[in-house]
Amino acid sequence: MLLYLRLFKESFSFAINALTNNKLRTFLSLLGVTIGIFSIIAVLAAVDSLDRNIQDQLSGLDKNTMYLTKFSFGPTDVPRWQRDNFPQTEYGDFDFIRRNVPDIAASAYVIFGSPQTVRYGAETISGVDITPVSNEIYEIENIKIEEGRFYTESESINGAPVIVLGHSIAENLFGKSNPIGKQIRVYGRRLTVIGVIKKMGAGMGGSPDDKGYVPANFVRRFQTGGGDGIPGAVIIKPEKGVDMGAFEGILKQRFRVYRGLKAGEPDNFFVNKMSGFTDAIDGIIGMMNIMGWIISGFSLLVGGFGIANIMFVSVKERTNLIGIQKSLGAKNRFILFQFLFEAVILAVIGGLVGLFFVWIGSLIASQFTGDFEFVLSAGNMFLGFILSTIIGLISGVIPAISASRLDPVEAIRTGM
Numbered sequence: 001m002l003l004y005l006r007l008f009k010e011s012f013s014f015a016i017n018a019l020t021n022n023k024l025r026t027f028l029s030l031l032g033v034t035i036g037i038f039s040i041i042a043v044l045a046a047v048d049s050l051d052r053n054i055q056d057q058l059s060g061l062d063k064n065t066m067y068l069t070k071f072s073f074g075p076t077d078v079p080r081w082q083r084d085n086f087p088q089t090e091y092g093d094f095d096f097i098r099r100n101v102p103d104i105a106a107s108a109y110v111i112f113g114s115p116q117t118v119r120y121g122a123e124t125i126s127g128v129d130i131t132p133v134s135n136e137i138y139e140i141e142n143i144k145i146e147e148g149r150f151y152t153e154s155e156s157i158n159g160a161p162v163i164v165l166g167h168s169i170a171e172n173l174f175g176k177s178n179p180i181g182k183q184i185r186v187y188g189r190r191l192t193v194i195g196v197i198k199k200m201g202a203g204m205g206g207s208p209d210d211k212g213y214v215p216a217n218f219v220r221r222f223q224t225g226g227g228d229g230i231p232g233a234v235i236i237k238p239e240k241g242v243d244m245g246a247f248e249g250i251l252k253q254r255f256r257v258y259r260g261l262k263a264g265e266p267d268n269f270f271v272n273k274m275s276g277f278t279d280a281i282d283g284i285i286g287m288m289n290i291m292g293w294i295i296s297g298f299s300l301l302v303g304g305f306g307i308a309n310i311m312f313v314s315v316k317e318r319t320n321l322i323g324i325q326k327s328l329g330a331k332n333r334f335i336l337f338q339f340l341f342e343a344v345i346l347a348v349i350g351g352l353v354g355l356f357f358v359w360i361g362s363l364i365a366s367q368f369t370g371d372f373e374f375v376l377s378a379g380n381m382f383l384g385f386i387l388s389t390i391i392g393l394i395s396g397v398i399p400a401i402s403a404s405r406l407d408p409v410e411a412i413r414t415g416m
Contacts, residue, residue, distance in 0.1 A: 041380050145195050157217060300387070307343055
């Protein structure tokens with residue numbers, strides 16, 4: 001044990017000497033490892049942070065939640081011309097489903113619209129995402145109310161002129177004053193603010209803080225959507241413990257009857273599931289990880305050649321010293337481990353520098369991305385350390401073997 005501790009100490013000293021004796025050569029040799037570790041860990045940290053952010057935003061939605069629409073959330077075998085002829089999902093579809101499909105915990109009808117301008121007195125905010133939706137979206141999306149309340153079922157059905165604002169919209173319009181009961185103008189009409197959503201931060205499709213919710217039936221009073229109808233969707237949250245396959249089968253069968261589709265005719269609607277959406281996201285994130293590994297792997301490969309190069313040069317420069325060590329009784333494995341340890345130490349130094357730059361980069365990036373936080377996890381840091389060690393071992397093994405096999409007499413003569 002003491003022998004290996006002394007071996008490590010000597011190898012560390014040789015490594016430091018190799019670093020300081022030729023700074024330019026060392027810098028160029030370690031640059032590849034530094035860039036490689038930086039690239040891989042930076043990609044992993046960014047993807048992990050993105051994945052965590054997405055999962056946080058989806059946490060309020062049940063994975064079994066379904067969206068019945070005229071379009072598919074993902075790739076489909078249904079031709080474009082056929083999809084274009086599908087009827088819009090309308091309020092009547094929603095009303096039928098909630099009354100005739102069993103085992104539904106909550107359902108809502110949502111209208112897809114364009115950004116709106118919101119006005120209050122002299123304050124104007126453009127491009128606000130106003131979501132016309134029935135009241136049960138409150139339960140489906142697990143919306144948290146900071147002030148006031150969400151609109152009731154009666155207000156939703158009757159299309160009451162009320163609105164629930166996101167935290168940022170309320171703050172920009174009213175400052176620190178209480179917004180509850182005040183009237184604002186949206187769609188060119190007056191609506192009464194009855195609630196403010198708790199601050200939630202950035203999310204998929206925009207921040208909930210920058211949104212507003214109004215009853216879908218309020219918008220249906222003055223928007224017809226022309227000949228194609230109003231573009232919308234029915235959001236369905238099944239009861240917990242329900243067999244999802246059986247539930248989807250019943251939903252499709254009863255809705256096909258409602259739509260008047262005969263046996264053999266294809267569906268003229270899509271049932272999109274959140275589970276499929278999250279699986280697609282997992283697949284994209286997995287592909288991003290793979291691409292990051294492939295691209296960064298080339299940098300690590302270059303770094304490995306750099307370490308191997310500096311180790312071959314180190315063996316050449318210390319040939320005389322190796323001969324003296326072996327003539328004094330040093331065994332081949334002592335010389336082997338000496339150069340292996342040196343290669344690992346050099347690679348680990350390059351890796352630690354790469355990790356340091358990732359840490360600095362994550363701190364800087366977090367300052368410019370608002371609520372999106374880049375996180376360098378302990379697992380990724382440990383992975384960077386392990387990768388550096390492996391690169392050092394692989395890069396140093398051939399130079400170390402060549403050094404351990406030198407004939408002491410020839411080594412001393414060559415070094416003279």
